[in-house]
Amino acid sequence: MLTAAASATQIRHYQRLWLYGLCALIFTFLIVPCVLIVPMSFSASNYLEFPPRAWSLRWYREFFDSAEWMDALWLSLRVAGLTTLIATPIGTAAAYGLSQMPERLTKPLRMSFLLPMIVPNILVAIGVFFVFARLGLNNTVTGLVLVGIMLALPFVLVTVSSGLQSFDGNLERAARSLGATRLQAFLTVTVPQIKSSIAAGALFAFVAAFDEVVIALYISSGENSTLPRRMFANIRDQVDPLVAAVSSVLVVASIVLLLIVQIAKRPEKGAAR
Amino acid sequence: MTGMIAAASSGTADASYFARAERREAWSFALLALPGLVVIGLLLIVPVGWLFVLSFIGKDGGVSLENYARLAQPVYVITFVTTFQIAGIVTLGSILLGYPVAYLLSQLSPRAAAICMIFVILPFWTSVLVRTYAWLVLLQRRGLINSWLVSLGIINEPIPLVNNFIGTTIGMLHVLLPFMILPLYSSMKTIDGDYLKAASSCGASPMRAFWDVFFPLSRPGLFAGTVLVFILSLGFYLTPALLGGGRVSMWSMQIATNVSTYSNWGAASALGVLLLVVTIAILAALNKVFRVDKLYGGR
Numbered sequence: 001m002l003t004a005a006a007s008a009t010q011i012r013h014y015q016r017l018w019l020y021g022l023c024a025l026i027f028t029f030l031i032v033p034c035v036l037i038v039p040m041s042f043s044a045s046n047y048l049e050f051p052p053r054a055w056s057l058r059w060y061r062e063f064f065d066s067a068e069w070m071d072a073l074w075l076s077l078r079v080a081g082l083t084t085l086i087a088t089p090i091g092t093a094a095a096y097g098l099s100q101m102p103e104r105l106t107k108p109l110r111m112s113f114l115l116p117m118i119v120p121n122i123l124v125a126i127g128v129f130f131v132f133a134r135l136g137l138n139n140t141v142t143g144l145v146l147v148g149i150m151l152a153l154p155f156v157l158v159t160v161s162s163g164l165q166s167f168d169g170n171l172e173r174a175a176r177s178l179g180a181t182r183l184q185a186f187l188t189v190t191v192p193q194i195k196s197s198i199a200a201g202a203l204f205a206f207v208a209a210f211d212e213v214v215i216a217l218y219i220s221s222g223e224n225s226t227l228p229r230r231m232f233a234n235i236r237d238q239v240d241p242l243v244a245a246v247s248s249v250l251v252v253a254s255i256v257l258l259l260i261v262q263i264a265k266r267p268e269k270g271a272a273r
Numbered sequence: 274m275t276g277m278i279a280a281a282s283s284g285t286a287d288a289s290y291f292a293r294a295e296r297r298e299a300w301s302f303a304l305l306a307l308p309g310l311v312v313i314g315l316l317l318i319v320p321v322g323w324l325f326v327l328s329f330i331g332k333d334g335g336v337s338l339e340n341y342a343r344l345a346q347p348v349y350v351i352t353f354v355t356t357f358q359i360a361g362i363v364t365l366g367s368i369l370l371g372y373p374v375a376y377l378l379s380q381l382s383p384r385a386a387a388i389c390m391i392f393v394i395l396p397f398w399t400s401v402l403v404r405t406y407a408w409l410v411l412l413q414r415r416g417l418i419n420s421w422l423v424s425l426g427i428i429n430e431p432i433p434l435v436n437n438f439i440g441t442t443i444g445m446l447h448v449l450l451p452f453m454i455l456p457l458y459s460s461m462k463t464i465d466g467d468y469l470k471a472a473s474s475c476g477a478s479p480m481r482a483f484w485d486v487f488f489p490l491s492r493p494g495l496f497a498g499t500v501l502v503f504i505l506s507l508g509f510y511l512t513p514a515l516l517g518g519g520r521v522s523m524w525s526m527q528i529a530t531n532v533s534t535y536s537n538w539g540a541a542s543a544l545g546v547l548l549l550v551v552t553i554a555i556l557a558a559l560n561k562v563f564r565v566d567k568l569y570g571g572r
Contacts, residue, residue, distance in 0.1 A: 030392050031395065123508070
């Protein structure tokens with residue numbers, strides 16, 4: 001009886017072949033659009049085709065030689081960089097503050113920090129456009145960075161909060177009982193313990209600001225177009241392999257970022273979940 | 274809570290003193306959250322609040338409900354129906370595709386799961402714009418999917434897969450599927466395998482053990498993923514705007530068109546406020562069942 005029951009729980013691999021097959025199909029569905037862009041970007045043709053009939057680097061040359069595209073790339077990098085520099089400390093401070101407060105007080109505050117994830121982008125876009133028009137902030141780096149910070153805050157808060165959850169608060173208390181001030185204890189004891197969560201939060205902030213396109217459609221244009229803004233216009237107006245080249249660069253960048261996160265996560269298992 | 278209170282807790286001092294001190298400290302910690310709240314207040318609450326006010330101002334500049342009354346027109350009703358249809362199909366599709374994947378991931382060894390997780394995380398990290406563009410390329414008339422379908426003899430000539438309802442749905446499903454898989458996986462991972470063994474030793478078949486034990490325990494994740502995918506679908510702009518080819522009118526696109534084509538801020542803000550109200554209502558209904566902030570934190 002017992003042995004029969006035990007062997008019944010042992011689900012054999014062949015009984016699960018259908019599950020493996022199904023999941024392989026779903027994984028293909030998920031991954032193909034992300035990687036197929038890369039071979040297409042090496043096409044020599046004016047049209048997108050797969051497989052390309054002739055190979056060339058012309059679309060990469062066009063991208064890297066174009067002052068407009070390079071300006072857009074540079075603008076996006078600057079906006080994302082500034083956003084990260086400002087949103088990471090603000091978000092970390094908020095996460096720490098909330099972690100020290102009694103739970104009944106933090107729930108509404110946490111919800112407010114999540115609003116940028118809940119409120120539909122298009123609504124924020126037209127609202128911000130309307131307000132920025134009165135403040136003269138449309139088409140400025142300042143405006144883009146401000147929006148970037150707002151969008152990045154929930155990511156930093158969520159990531160750092162989960163790091164703080166697995167941090168033992170007694171360590172900080174011990175430091176303070178030995179004479180450290182609150183700030184000293186935080187900077188020298190807490191921050192080193194949660195540094196990979198903070199780094200992950202910063203990375204999320206960078207990606208959120210860099211990829212933002214819906215709000216940029218309204219508040220960035222002409223010379224002050226971000227890279228995604230320019231890509232959007234290009235996709236809508238003409239489908240040529242230039243955007244495939246840009247996209248490939250971005251896909252490779254996201255793979256590199258993903259690897260960095262995986263490596264950074266290792267020493268502090270569980271904290272940066 | 275704090276060092277001071279911990280050190281003095283054995284004392285005989287008045288408890289209300291410590292309660293007061295604790296409250297004071299709580300507020301000083303709230304100050305740490307202040308800069309972030311100011312940013313969200315100025316860049317989110319103020320703009321959306323402004324739209325809220327705008328939505329109640331009529332053409333003559335007085336307070337009126339005309340912007341909302343107009344939403345009963347057929348053109349908007351069609352938009353609402355289309356939006357809920359697409360959101361429903363995308364949500365259902367993401368359950369059907371997401372559940373088996375999350376289940377497999379939860380059953381694999383940590384190492385194998387980490388490798389398979391790449392297939393979920395890489396799309397999640399790739400810009401939505403890039404993925405939408407990829408679908409545009411794959412689904413176009415002479416695209417890969419059409420040429421495969423023709424060469425396999427399933428269809429005789431290329432069929433329109435993009436710039437329509439199908440293309441929009443496929444693209445959105447691809448973008449939103451990780452939002453289903455990740456919460457599902459994190460709730461399945463916590464299910465203790467011993468429960469299933471217990472069910473089997475009590476005579477349950479693997480099927481029965483799955484439906485009576487595993488599935489109910491995975492429900493919080495399923496619930497979170499479903500709500501997340503549904504509300505994200507309702508307000509989705511980018512993918513329908515690029516893959517819909519102007520033929521699929523979703524809620525968010527109607528907002529954009531009213532602003533950029535007609536400069537009709539009244540109509541756009543009424544649509545936007547209604548979208549926000551619907552989104553928050555869904556989340557609030559959910560909040561009765563479990564904590565919404567966990568839904569976002571649980572990724």
